[in-house]
Structure formats: structure tokens, C-alpha cells
Amino acid sequence: MTQSDLVREAISGTRPGFDSRQHLANARKQAVERNYADILIVDADAHHYENDSLGEIAKYIEDPVIRHRAQGTDKYGKAQSLSMEYNQNQSVAGRIVRYPKRRQEVGDPGVPRDVSIVRRQMESIGIDYQVQFPTPMLHLGMHPDPQIETALSWAYTRWLTEEILPHDDRIMTLVYLPFTDPDASLRAVETFGSRPGVVGFMVTGARYKAVHDNAYMKVYRAIEERDLPIAFHASSYPHERMFEGMNKFLSAHALGFTFYNMVHLTNCVINGLPERFPSLKWIWMESGLAWIPFMMQRLDNEYSMRTSEAPLLKMKPSEYMRRNFYYTTQPIEDGNLEALELTMRMVNAESQLLFASDYPHWDFNLPSTIYDLPFLSMDAKRNILGENARRIFHLETT
Amino acid sequence: MTDVFVARAEEFDGDARLAVEHGPIQILVFRHAGRFYAFENRCAHSGGPVAEGTVLGRVEAVLGPDMTCLGERFSTDELHLVCPWHGWEYDLETGEYAGDRSVRINRFDVVERDGAVYVRA
Ligand code: FES
Numbered sequence: 165m166t167q168s169d170l171v172r173e174a175i176s177g178t179r180p181g182f183d184s185r186q187h188l189a190n191a192r193k194q195a196v197e198r199n200y201a202d203i204l205i206v207d208a209d210a211h212h213y214e215n216d217s218l219g220e221i222a223k224y225i226e227d228p229v230i231r232h233r234a235q236g237t238d239k240y241g242k243a244q245s246l247s248m249e250y251n252q253n254q255s256v257a258g259r260i261v262r263y264p265k266r267r268q269e270v271g272d273p274g275v276p277r278d279v280s281i282v283r284r285q286m287e288s289i290g291i292d293y294q295v296q297f298p299t300p301m302l303h304l305g306m307h308p309d310p311q312i313e314t315a316l317s318w319a320y321t322r323w324l325t326e327e328i329l330p331h332d333d334r335i336m337t338l339v340y341l342p343f344t345d346p347d348a349s350l351r352a353v354e355t356f357g358s359r360p361g362v363v364g365f366m367v368t369g370a371r372y373k374a375v376h377d378n379a380y381m382k383v384y385r386a387i388e389e390r391d392l393p394i395a396f397h398a399s400s401y402p403h404e405r406m407f408e409g410m411n412k413f414l415s416a417h418a419l420g421f422t423f424y425n426m427v428h429l430t431n432c433v434i435n436g437l438p439e440r441f442p443s444l445k446w447i448w449m450e451s452g453l454a455w456i457p458f459m460m461q462r463l464d465n466e467y468s469m470r471t472s473e474a475p476l477l478k479m480k481p482s483e484y485m486r487r488n489f490y491y492t493t494q495p496i497e498d499g500n501l502e503a504l505e506l507t508m509r510m511v512n513a514e515s516q517l518l519f520a521s522d523y524p525h526w527d528f529n530l531p532s533t534i535y536d537l538p539f540l541s542m543d544a545k546r547n548i549l550g551e552n553a554r555r556i557f558h559l560e561t562t
Numbered sequence: 563m564t565d566v567f568v569a570r571a572e573e574f575d576g577d578a579r580l581a582v583e584h585g586p587i588q589i590l591v592f593r594h595a596g597r598f599y600a601f602e603n604r605c606a607h608s609g610g611p612v613a614e615g616t617v618l619g620r621v622e623a624v625l626g627p628d629m630t631c632l633g634e635r636f637s638t639d640e641l642h643l644v645c646p647w648h649g650w651e652y653d654l655e656t657g658e659y660a661g662d663r664s665v666r667i668n669r670f671d672v673v674e675r676d677g678a679v680y681v682r683a
Contacts, residue, residue: 182628190605190609190611257647258614259616259646259649260649261615261616261646261649526648527648528647528648535610
């Protein structure tokens with residue numbers, strides 16, 4: 165077989181079979197070696213492929229025209245007529261085999277396939293509770309028709325909370341807010357906020373509307389009243405004007421997954437949202453950690469000379485960033501452990517950091533990325549791996 | 563050093579990768595372009611099943627004499643074993659990680675004797 169045949173085989177997924185347990189057998193070994201059974205491990209950010217279930221989801225779309233449109237296909241015949249289409253290369257051309265092969269995985273009888281697969285992944289990695297998010301829907305914040313984000317996120321959350329989460333109380337979600345539409349976001353908070361398995365709310369990062377827009381205040385108020393967190397889950401947008409010259413997935417992803425969260429965090433803190441909603445917990449998700457010291461230094465420096473432009477602030481931006489804000493660990497930048505140690509000190513990692521795997525996406529992390537760090541105490545590891553999440557998500561663990 | 567029996571040579575059919583447990587480690591043996599290779603099935607990055615990964619040539623950039631980039635091509639000299647978890651690439655001959663040659667995975671010699679395949683571990 166030639167090289168190109170091997171690559172083609174991987175891309176097309178024609179190598180037979182796929183099973184998450186087999187793919188993650190080495191993760192299972194790590195979990196046993198490190199005795200994760202004795203530690204609460206909460207994964208604050210993992211994903212499933214809701215596009216595999218679009219047929220089930222579409223029945224909950226309220227608008228009949230959009231519901232009808234959901235039954236169509238894209239130009240390649242895939243059932244994704246509502247989605248945005250990007251030329252992406254998460255799998256590094258099939259080298260990361262989960263992408264081409266995952267559709268071959270067969271679920272267990274009696275439960276939806278997603279429940280089977282998520283359980284296998286959790287049990288292999290050693291995760292006790294997992295927050296699940298969709299995958300292609302993460303791009304909807306840039307959809308040219310804002311009705312699509314509103315309609316699809318509503319249907320998705322109905323399906324998730326009515327057909328998936330009831331099967332297993334270890335699987336949870338932060339409700340996708342159609343943030344382009346503040347009224348629809350408020351409706352989602354009020355409708356889904358107290359459903360079992362809902363432990364907060366999520367806004368996807370790639371979007372342009374400013375998070376301090378007055379239209380959002382009622383949404384933040386409603387979330388704060390429920391004592392639940394709001395997370396800004398990073399996403400990228402390859403057609404972002406500034407990214408259009410980036411010829412590699414690596415480049416656009418490295419910047420894109422921090423860029424939008426940098427914009428939203430800056431607007432959030434400089435406009436004093438933590439002062440206006442002092443009990444609200446903000447989680448900055450899937451941007452890694454290396455950007456945070458940069459933001460703290462940069463914003464503190466500019467604020468020191470221009471306090472008049474941030475009249476609501478009573479302390480430096482960095483102080484809000486380590487008090488009101490929480491961060492998820494993935495994708496952890498651990499190439500320089502001294503830099504990582506300093507970063508963890510700067511963000512008060514012991515109380516503000518939440519472990520996240522992002523599994524099954526290409527740059528996922530295992531709990532060992534935290535457990536094996538030489539500079540963290542065992543208490544700090546326990547907090548990051550699960551105890552901080554237990555507190556923020558109000559988990560009633562046994 | 564001991565020779566650990568893996569399988570009869572004829573069992574290495576096509577893309578077959580055969581595993582042998584040696585103490586606490588798992589070694590995967592496979593044949594590529596007529597040669598046998600054996601690696602511990604544990605990636606230096608995060609412990610992934612690296613020896614199950616795809617084998618393909620290192621991607622090289624092709625530069626013109628004026629330093630313009632003329633495109634990219636697969637190397638025919640340097641083959642890589644790619645970890646299926648996150649894509650770390652290792653030199654098939656040395657086990658060195660392509661992103662930092664000081665990092666490597668465990669690679670074992672393979673010997674074929676009387677139609678049987680052994681790893682020297
Ligand atoms: S574990 Fe091999 S690339 Fe990450």
C-alpha cells in the first residue's frame with residue numbers, strides 16, 4: 165500500500181471499526197495507575213457530534229420553515245443544511261484517526277448512541293461528571309441568519325435535556341444561549357435553567373456583538389439570580405478578516421480560540437460587568453491558559469493611565485480576572501512549566517481553574533495533564549480536577 | 563536483552579500490527595515497505611497508542627533559490643509514525659519526535675529467525 169493509500173484509508177474511515185474504549189485504552193491505564201477512583205474528576209468541557217442526530221433534533225425546531233429546511237442536505241448530501249460550512253482540518257488530514265473513524269462506533273442497545281459513547285469516554289478517561297457541548301453548532305454565532313442560531317439552539321437543548329441527559333446524571337450541560345438574540349437567550353435561561361443536568365449557560369466565542377451591550381443585562385441578571393455560571397466557549401472563524409491570510413489550520417486555531425475570548429473578556433471587565441453582577445461567575449473556556457497573564461498585564465497597564473475610561477472598576481482588571489472569572493485548563497500550554505506555574509499563581513488556580521478534556525476534539529487533554537504537574541499540591545490538584553467544579557456547578561456528588 | 567517472540571512472519575499480513583506484552587509495557591510490531599518495526603505503544607506526549615498510528619512521509623516545504631515557497635511534498639527518505647491521539651510525529655527509524663529531536667519513543671530491534679519474529683527487549 166502506498167503512502168497516499170494509507171492516508172486515503174484513514175481519511176475515508178475505511179479501516180474497520182472504532183471503539184472509544186479501545187482508542188482510549190492507554191488513558192484507562194493512566195486512570196488505574198493514578199487511582200482516579202479516589203478523586204472527583206469533573207470535565208467542564210467535552211463534546212459530542214450533534215450533527216449525527218440532526219433528524220432527532222429538528223423535530224423540536226419551532227419555526228416550520230426552518231424545520232423543513234433542516235431536512236435538507238448541504239451540497240455534499242450531508243444533513244447539515246442549517247450549518248455553516250468551513251474548510252477545516254482538525255484531523256491533520258486523517259492522522260488523528262478519531263475524526264475519520266468515529267462514525268463507525270456502534271452504541272449499546274437501550275440508550276441513545278451518544279449516551280453510550282460518552283459513557284465509554286468518561287469511564288476510559290476516569291471522569292466522574294462531564295459537561296457536554298455540541299460541535300458544529302459552535303460556529304452558529306457567525307451565521308448570517310441569526311434566526312438559525314435561535315431556532316437550532318432551542319431545538320438542540322430540548323433534545324439534549326429531554327432525550328439524552330435523563331439517561332445518566334453524570335452527563336451535564338451548560339445551555340447554549342443564542343446570544344445574537346438577547347430575548348431568545350433570556351427565554352432559554354428561563355425555560356431550561358432548572359432542568360436536570362443543566363449546570364449553567366454557554367455562549368460561543370466567535371461573534372461580534374459586544375458583551376456589554378445593554379440588551380444583555382437582563383440575561384446576566386437572570387443567570388446571576390439562579391447562581392449558575394455563564395461560560396464563553398472559544399471558537400474560531402476562519403473567515404475573520406484578519407485571519408484570512410492564515411494558510412494553516414494551526415495558525416487560525418491558535419489565534420482564533422483566544423482572540424474572541426480576549427475581546428469578550430476585555431469588554432466584560434473594562435465595562436464593569438463583574439461590578440454590576442458581583443455574584444455572577446464567568447468561565448472562559450477552551451482558550452488554554454497562556455493568554456491570561458498577557459491580558460492581566462496588558463489591561464492593568466492601560467487601566468492605570470486611563471481609569472476614567474473604566475469608571476465602574478474598583479480594582480485593577482487583573483483582580484476581577486482572578487476573583488470573578490474562572491478558566492478551563494484545556495488546551496494546556498505546558499511546554500514551559502515555569503511559565504505555567506506562574507500562570508496558575510496569577511489566576512488563583514486553586515480556586516478558579518476547572519479541568520477540561522475537550523474530548524474527543526483534536527487537542528484534548530487527559531486528567532494527567534493536571535495530576536502530573538510537579539508544582540501543584542495534592543489539594544490543588546483535587547480542586548482543579550473536580551472540587552472547583554463541584555462548587556460552581558452545585559454538584560450533589562456522593 | 564532477550565528476544566521476545568511476537569508471531570510467525572506470515573501473520574504480518576498487510577497493515578497488521580501485532581502486540582506483545584513485555585513486563586508492564588506493550589510493544590507493537592509491524593511491517594512497512596518490507597521492513598519490521600517495533601515501538602512501545604506509549605506516546606511521549608500524553609501516553610497515546612502511538613504505535614497504532616499512520617505511517618507517512620515527513621511533509622517538507624519546497625523552497626526556490628530565491629526563498630519563495632514552491633509548495634510542499636512528502637519526504638521519501640524520512641518516514642513518520644503519527645500518534646493517533648493528537649498527531650505527534652516520530653521518525654520511523656530513530657523514534658525521535660519531529661518537533662524536538664531530544665524527545666523519543668522506545669523503539670526496539672526486530673529479528674526474524676526460522677520464520678518467527680522476535681523483538682529484542
Ligand atoms: S498522546 Fe500521542 S500525540 Fe498526544
